[in-house]
Amino acid sequence: MTESQVFHTTCPAIYGSAVASIMFQVSRHRPEKAANESFECNSVLLLNSIFILANWSSQTEGGGSHFEFVSVCHRDSISRNCTAMTLSDAANHILLNSGLLQSRTLGEFVLQDSDQPLPAQNLFSSSDALPTIDLYCAGAAEQLAAACRDWGFFQIQNHGIPLELLNRLRAHSHSFFELPLEQKERAAACSANSFYGYGIAKGRTYSPNAWMEAFHMEWTPASQVRRHMERIGIPQPQFEGFCEAVEQYASQAEKLAVQLMELVALGLGLDATTFSRHFAGSSTSTVRMNYYPPCPQPSRTLGISPHSDFNIFTILLQDTVAGLQVLKDNDEWVTVKPNPNALVVNVGDTLHAWSNGRIKSVMHRALVNTTEPRLSVVYFFGPHPDTKIDPIPALVSSDCPLRYRSFVYKQFVEQILQNRGKKVFESPLNSLLL
Ligand SMILES: O=C(O)CCC(=O)C(=O)O
Numbered sequence: 413m414t415e416s417q418v419f420h421t422t423c424p425a426i427y428g429s430a431v432a433s434i435m436f437q438v439s440r441h442r443p444e445k446a447a448n449e450s451f452e453c454n455s456v457l458l459l460n461s462i463f464i465l466a467n468w469s470s471q472t473e474g475g476g477s478h479f480e481f482v483s484v485c486h487r488d489s490i491s492r493n494c495t496a497m498t499l500s501d502a503a504n505h506i507l508l509n510s511g512l513l514q515s516r517t518l519g520e521f522v523l524q525d526s527d528q529p530l531p532a533q534n535l536f537s538s539s540d541a542l543p544t545i546d547l548y549c550a551g552a553a554e555q556l557a558a559a560c561r562d563w564g565f566f567q568i569q570n571h572g573i574p575l576e577l578l579n580r581l582r583a584h585s586h587s588f589f590e591l592p593l594e595q596k597e598r599a600a601a602c603s604a605n606s607f608y609g610y611g612i613a614k615g616r617t618y619s620p621n622a623w624m625e626a627f628h629m630e631w632t633p634a635s636q637v638r639r640h641m642e643r644i645g646i647p648q649p650q651f652e653g654f655c656e657a658v659e660q661y662a663s664q665a666e667k668l669a670v671q672l673m674e675l676v677a678l679g680l681g682l683d684a685t686t687f688s689r690h691f692a693g694s695s696t697s698t699v700r701m702n703y704y705p706p707c708p709q710p711s712r713t714l715g716i717s718p719h720s721d722f723n724i725f726t727i728l729l730q731d732t733v734a735g736l737q738v739l740k741d742n743d744e745w746v747t748v749k750p751n752p753n754a755l756v757v758n759v760g761d762t763l764h765a766w767s768n769g770r771i772k773s774v775m776h777r778a779l780v781n782t783t784e785p786r787l788s789v790v791y792f793f794g795p796h797p798d799t800k801i802d803p804i805p806a807l808v809s810s811d812c813p814l815r816y817r818s819f820v821y822k823q824f825v826e827q828i829l830q831n832r833g834k835k836v837f838e839s840p841l842n843s844l845l846l
């Protein structure tokens with residue numbers, strides 16, 4: 413029933429010379445079509461694959477266009493299963509398989525000039541300027557508070573999480589993203605409203621065509637790592653290894669987050685438990701693996717567009733590839749130099765408001781590059797959903813008057829989720845200003 417042919421095509425609009433020629437094999441469901449009909453590569457989208465809508469103009473069909481949807485593995489540029497579809501089928505296929513909102517239009521997923529400010533090419537020089545703090549040094553509390561005030565970001569070394577665990581987690585995360593797309597998609601988010609599972613990053617903070625894939629797993633109130641991984645179907649030793657690495661890491665990161673809250677409280681001149689006593693063994697935290705495949709035109713897209721995190725602290729593990737950038741003083745993007753022994757920590761909007769703005773959550777983004785995939789494993793730490801956040805009275809003074817209203821964490825998050833999908837980021841903190 414099908415006829416297989418090999419085509420050479422170019423994608424000048426999207427990839428320029430970087431993918432000068434993609435060889436792909438098209439299986440057509442209508443063998444009777446004219447031999448001289450040509451295919452034109454029309455649009456491209458990627459997760460771990462490049463999706464191509466091949467535009468087939470057929471005179472025999474009354475001059476109308478017919479679209480065929482072809483999925484091509486971008487690493488080796490050799491096609492896998494190719495199915496003929498209509499344009500809307502193809503769009504639906506992309507939406508469903510990416511775990512994305514079905515209501516969106518295809519155009520939003522096609523790589524194109526972004527409406528976000530794009531990076532200049534020279535921004536990849538890494539900076540040593542971001543403070544690196546030894547968690548057990550004398551003065552760690554003061555250094556942490558100063559870094560939270562001046563940068564909203566810092567790296568920590570001597571953090572107590574063994575390097576062996578960090579390396580194991582990095583290795584398992586890489587292996588996960590190297591699985592075939594079809595397999596990863598078995599853990600795709602179950603509904604358009606879910607953030608969890610495999611897919612591209614969603615939410616108000618990310619560009620809809622972010623050059624990345626992600627695997628997001630709930631950690632509290634109960635770990636959902638195994639539930640997601642069971643759907644993937646990998647051999648038992650790999651399954652166990654992956655789940656154990658994530659569970660051990662998340663458990664240690666949770667303790668670290670509490671320790672950081674206590675040190676920062678001390679550094680701000682407060683009682684150590686000012687923030688942490690509101691947690692009493694309960695938090696809202698998740699783990700997300702972000703993976704940024706090499707990109708032929710890194711200046712035309714971003715891995716993650718500028719955003720701040722809405723939680724308390726984010727603890728981020730990088731590998732050796734740079735890409736994370738922090739907006740310093742609302743003015744200059746600084747690249748965080750990868751340090752395999754260190755963890756990158758940033759203040760979230762909730763802690764910002766809780767401290768009455770004494771410490772700050774800042775915008776950050778991720779760049780992509782042409783040659784190497786980049787990985788980050790992120791632990792997002794937030795309070796229990798019912799926690800009421802009141803700016804700490806001791807941090808209100810005549811030279812720092814009360815700036816934020818009190819709020820319940822889950823209402824703050826709900827409001828952020830309602831605003832998701834907005835293309836230009838607006839800080840959720842604005843809605844809390846008095
Ligand atoms: O991958 C990175 O370096 C940044 C990730 C990030 O900002 C996020 O997931 O919120």
Ligand SMILES: [Fe+2]
Nearest residue numbers: 719720721776
């Ligand atoms: Fe972030």
